Amino acid sequence: MKDRFSIRKYIFSVLCCLGLVVCASAQDLRFTTSVSSNAVTLDEPFQIQFMLENGTNITSFTPPSFKDFEVLQGPSQMQGQSIFNGRRSEYFALNYVLQPKHVGSFTIPGAQARVNGNVIKSNPVLIEVRKGNAQAQQPQQQPQQAIPQHRAQSGGGISEELSDGILKKGEDISEKLKKNIFLKVEVDKTNLYEGDQLTATYKLYTRLPTNSSVTKVPAFKGFSAKDIELPNPPQATEERVNGVPYKVFTIRKTLLFPLQSGTLELDPVEVDNQVRLVKLVGNGKRNRNGRDPFEDFFNDPAFKDPFFDDFFNRPEVEYQDVPYKIQSNPIKINVKPLPVEGRPLSYNGAVGNFKMTAVVDKTTLSTDDALTLKVTISGHGNVNLLNAPKVEVPSGFEKYDPKMTDDIEKNSNPLSGSRQFEYVLMPQEAGKHTIPAVEFSYFDPAANAYKTLRSEAFVIDITQGKRVKEDKHDFGVGKNDLVKIDGGIQQWTKSRSWFIISPWFYALLILPLLIAGAVIFYKRRKDYNTTNAALLKHRYANKVALKRLELAARYLKEGKDKAFYEETSRAVWGYLSHKLKIPFADLSKQLIQDKLAARHINGTNTSDLFELIDNCEVALYAPAHNNDKMQGTYSKAVTIISNLEDALKN
Amino acid sequence: MRKGSMPGYKNIKTALLLAILLLTGSILRAQQALPQQRFDAANSLYQQSKFTEAAAAYQQLIDEGYAIKALYFNAGNAYYKAGKTGEAVFNYEKALQLAPRDEAAKHNLALANQKVNGFVDELPLVFFQQWWRQLQQLHKPNGWAVGCILFFWLVIAGVMLNTFLPGWKNKFLRWGNYALGALFALYLVMAIDTYAVANNHQSGIITHSNIKVKTAPDDNSKDAFEVQEGMKVHIADATKDYCKISLADGKTGWISCAWIKRL
Incomplete structure (x- = not known):
């Protein structure tokens, strides 16, 4: 995540100048074994040197046994001192020229020396002996022998690179490059827990003068990486691999924190080299041939000057720049997931060894103020990946996201430093509040267990501030503030009344139906009654009329002519009223005539009827006692009614 | 005389007891002040920034059955300020049920929903x-x-x-x-x-945080997802203990009905 590498480009150049490489730490005691070549053919002599630098008070110096080699020459002892850049160094060396007896790999153990009473040992050397090659053997033999001689002259004993830059005749360039330049990745562990720290160092080993540039940097997929700053320009150190000294440049040193479990791979790094090789031309060979290997032994160190060598031994050389691309091997890292059991609830990814402090800046404040809670986690481990510990803020505080401040020690390994989380808490509510203890857990890979740190709880006393946040309550101003509470007088009704489920609703729905029903019923009944009465009247009209006529007949007998005419007239009118369904008040001759006409009753019946009615009226208003006439009227009335009855029957 | 006095004595006792009962009753009634006064008292607690106490006072009125928009709204505010998001959301929703077009309640509900982790807004209506x-x-x-x-x-x-x-x-x-x-x-x-x-009470508000939603109404079933305090859920189905909830974004699962406060 925090991979800050990808853009950064490393370019470093390496220039080895002939003959002037000096041990960086001249005053250090060093006891080393070096050989002119690690891989030799059978019957090929090589030189081995045990060099003790800055050793004072050497009381014994025991070389190892060379049981698989034949000592051709030696021991030749060298002793001397050199002053370089104002620093003095002394050395004491034993040289042997050896020849292998068998084919195979042999380890020559280091020599032992007693310096200042302490026994020290030089490093062992691995020699690989191959089958001899008749053609190659002869030309190779000479230059190989020449190397230690030269190194010895330079005083420091570290300048083999120079001569390795020389391309000898018959030597394969790619073979030589392969042997003398390579990349190595060093990791301090390959099996670790998720979040634990791992240090990866990418190194370039070279024995040749080269101009190198890094073309591909690893991306560290699945890791959080933190680079350690390297000196610029890069500084070379010296390291011996199998007794052969190499100049070593650290390309990149990175602290890695795996972010996931499983098998992760460290990507390789790629370096482009421009190797400057020196080609010897015939001249040099002659000179070398003239030198006697035994000469070394007698040579005075004062004589052995690099300049001397340069001037007299290699007058004719040719340079050749060879491009050479190398790649380091990818490395597999096995990342274990953190154990599940015993994982505290507050655990959120910290691995290492930490301490925690938590402080609040004040314990009494008003609601106008703000409170700051600072939680500092320091120690070593994945400091750069620490998550904020969860602070359980009680209600009544407004919490903001913590501010994070890092104080990570530069180039510390393991990564150490501190991370500070600053929580700003705004008290909202007056009263005594307790902020519970801050809890932080981490996994300690050394102890292989989770550990939990806990601060104290803080009791905060909050008083009501002066500022009532009126402005904040304004709806228009702060879109992020609450609309203030409703005051005022409310109508205190308990739960909402639902009209739709109240009986009143249904009562009011049914009521109009009832009313309508009642109206309809009444109307129906009235209609029925009216129609029914008319029917009856119609049906009994004859009877009523005859009854009335009977009454008239009595009056006739008694001689009450006025009553007789009245009754007869009433009988006729009543009959007509009932039979023709005409209200009594509406009766008129015209209406009766129309009605009868509508029923197709015409002719004599109608004229007789009207004659009868006229007669009655005349008799009523102009009384004249005439018994026969009255008799005639009576019988006429009876006939007319019965005639009409017949006609109206249908 | 003695025999006669005994029942009288008893009568006095019962009368006294009655009087005491009546007195305490009236005292209780006096203590149980008018809702308007209690509402005002709660409002002033709120103004003094004593939100938890104010919320409790409002809640008491609500529990007694008063259903007024202003009461729910104020309770929502007090719960919001006291940091109880779930209750705040619930009360604002209640206020909105009573007054669907109340802008203030809508605004405050939106604010409270901002505090709800993983809040999913309901789909806009067609x-x-x-x-x-x-x-x-x-x-x-x-x-x-x-x-x-x-x-x-x-x-x-x-x-x-x-x-x-x-x-x-x-x-x-x-x-x-x-x-x-x-x-x-x-x-x-x-x-x-x-x-x-x-x-219908077919929706509710989650009252606790980090509640695991199960795939079936069973304690041993798999966890599907988590719901947070203040989320509004639709209750699609319910058994005795478990409610099937569906979220606005379409996720469904079962949780214990005890975690849901039905609207």
């Missing part, structure tokens, strides 16, 4: 749903019911006039009756719908 909703808010629920009654009366009256009074018989009245009938039907549907919507 236009006709919006129209329906707006139409619903044209009247209060009781308004719909009253309108329903009114139109029913008018329809009946119109029909009667049309049928029984020959002088009123014309096509305008007939068409008027049809229109009144349609309005009656609409008001009846609306009255029933608003009642049903307000009383």
